[in-house]
Amino acid sequence: MRLDAKIPAGPLPQKWDRHRFETKLVNPANKRKYSIIVVGTGLAGASASASLAELGYDVKTFCIHDSPRRAHSIAAQGGINAAKNYPNDGDSIWRLFYDTVKGGDFRAREANVYRLAQVSNAIIDQCVAQGIPFAREYGGLLANRSFGGAQLSRTFYARGQTGQQLLLGAYSAMMRQAAAGKVHLYPRREMLDLVVADGQARGIVARNLLTGEIERHAGHAVLLCTGGYGNVYFLSTNAKACNASATFRAYRRGAAFANPCFTQIHPTCIPVHGTYQSKLTLMSESLRNDGRVWVPKTPGDKRRPTEIPEAERDYFLERKYPSFGNLVPRDVASRNSKEQCDQGKGVGETGLAVYLDFADAIRRDGRATIAKKYGNLFQMYDKITGEDPYTTPMMIYPAVHYTMGGLWVDYNLMSTIDGLFVLGEANFSDHGANRLGASALMQGLADGYFVIPATIGGYLAGTRFADVETGHAAFADAERQVSERITRLLSVSGSRTVDDFHRRLGLIMWDHCGMSRTNAGLAEARTLIRELRTEFWKEVRVPGSASDFNQSLEKAGRVADFMEFAELMVIDALARQESCGGHFNEAFQTEENEARRDDQNFCHVAAWEFTGEESDPRLHKEPLSFENVQLTQRSYK
């Protein structure tokens, strides 16, 4: 396996133009002869499906939901960044590029990130034309707000439902093409394997989730737009159906998996409230603008928060980071909350929470002002917890939110398998070791609307395709393996449920490969994962049959893949003997407890090649060179 990022030559601002000029084109009349398979209908998948169909390609689009409108992009709240500089506050493509590279702790490719910033403006134009009701100023022009500690306002938003509106925009564009017969929709289908014939990705094997039928679908290229792997932790802010199976199966077929240990933990989520809990809910980061984070000074103090006098409270972020206080970046805030809870100072019934207190802000600004700023968030909190944040402090705790790692792709978004392209959160390309707020929506739509339509033509025009139909041996082979696995899952007939195993896996990952990692803990996690995997295949109970609508079977397949994938995350975390962004190894920190990078030895992308179930994956390194930005150390004291 050779990693060639195919970054175009020339100065950074001209690379994308130059690349588009140098890329071969497919004649308009020939486009319909190419059939493209798109898996997933989040922002990346829906925007790619629509845009490719508009160009004339024959598109087949698959999703696991009943409708392609439900992918988890829909839950994004805050907004989408673009370098429009409408507020005239000094923004530019270069600044958005720089902020993203720095925010990612210098572990992303310069050329990819610059392109992302370049196309960001066209995304806003496209979304407005689609009728997305963005917030507006009195004069009718678009409003912007600041986000995630950025020093300027570059975030466009539609109330707290930006992801929903952008996704419905892309979905509508795709449905227009479906009505025109150019996108063929396959809802309630789960991709269970990638079909590689003669070294090219030529199709997928999918399960019809209604009938259980195993289907073969052939095409000239396959686009995976299947999102991230945050659900490996069981509890995360991801939707329940989010899974890593498509990308993991592609990895097993030869696609390198890059930086799997890069995960993002969001500090302001509603804490876990019981062992039955099924998922976590994010509260917007903006709350930390006015809320003060604290815990009792004495471990085990179980008094009600209002009964704890000021002198017995520890406002630990303000104490440790006097200049940034409660506004330190996501990873720093998360790690510090965990540290307090580990010392027994956590609050609430589980002891896994810290207070976020608005009492001072309400006293200072008045209840009405606070209600105007955060009313909807307070209401949501009240709905879930039954507590009123105006009178009693909120409780928050960090939760897994986003995964920066993903399948390795080159500048064209093609993986190490010819013809297999990976878009959105499923690839690794743009966020390095940490993603900035309001950048996920930008990347998903950049990949789908503007990057893939330009790059896929180059592959199709420059490739000779053998005649591979669904009768090909590669399809038969993949289908056989998929069927055997389903039979195996159903035949274990043990005594423990799939969720039971998933929870235990999640706990191992959270404890040892979460916010804060140690070499000993990671090594232990590897053993624990292997033991759990063995137990899973002996003890799991999957009710029902293979030939109907069987949600337990769906879950079982996904959890079985997570059991293998989790080990890859741990291996990657162990190999990266530095701390950077979301990957924090306790052995590598500055005196201020910040992540200490090792640019001498780890300024690279770690791409892992599958070598077999019984052998360790092989590491390939893509060196990262920074010609346009200076590598610096973050400090928030």
Place this chain on the structure above:
Amino acid sequence: MNKTINLTLKVWRQKSRDEKGRFETYPAQGISTDMSFLEMLDVVNEKLTVEGKEPIAFEHDCREGICGSCGSMVNGRAHGPLKGTSLCQLHMRHFKNGDTLVIEPWRARAFPVIKDLVVDRSALDRIIQAGGFISVNTGSAPEANSLPVPPLSAEKAMDAAACIGCGACVAACPNASAMLFVSAKVSQFALLPQGRPEADRRALGMVRAMDACGFGNCSNHRECENACPKEVSIVNIARLNREYLHAGFVSHER
């Protein structure tokens, strides 16, 4: 404060579209009042699985009230008793110890039952295909600020666009009409200048598709807006009627 309650569930069980369904009774014991409704179903399902029975099939995904996957009738009310709340955001503290909950799938001719509480809502996607979009190819959009939109129009459009496509409006309507759903999409675009060029075509096309899918018509019961977890208003239905009449009488599209 954390406390637990015991409930009796009467749940609609139906193996497949063509088989006859029936109510089955299950105890739900020791349910924490902090649980969401779906977490309560998870607990019942875990128990059924361990006992060797088939768990209750129900649709869900984001569990934060935005994806529109979940939804059942709870004691005859779509998404349960709490206003402006989808089933996943309904918490068990709103029920009392000893309550009996009757849980059924959405009932509508256009939403055939797939299994237990899961129904086929693909008709809503077919309605969107009939005009729920603005025809603009990727790349051909003008500069975003070249078209000012009055903030009030944008706000009203956003109110309508908040629809999550869950189908509760259809389930709550005595006519099983999808008018609230259709009107939300028609209104969003009718209120924005970008949507005007295709407004007539959209209103006619989407209403025709709704009829073809087997949904009923609106007779102003207002059950839909009462059940809607996003509180989409029937003002949108009035707007749809105006758009539809205008298109039907004076447009070239008729």
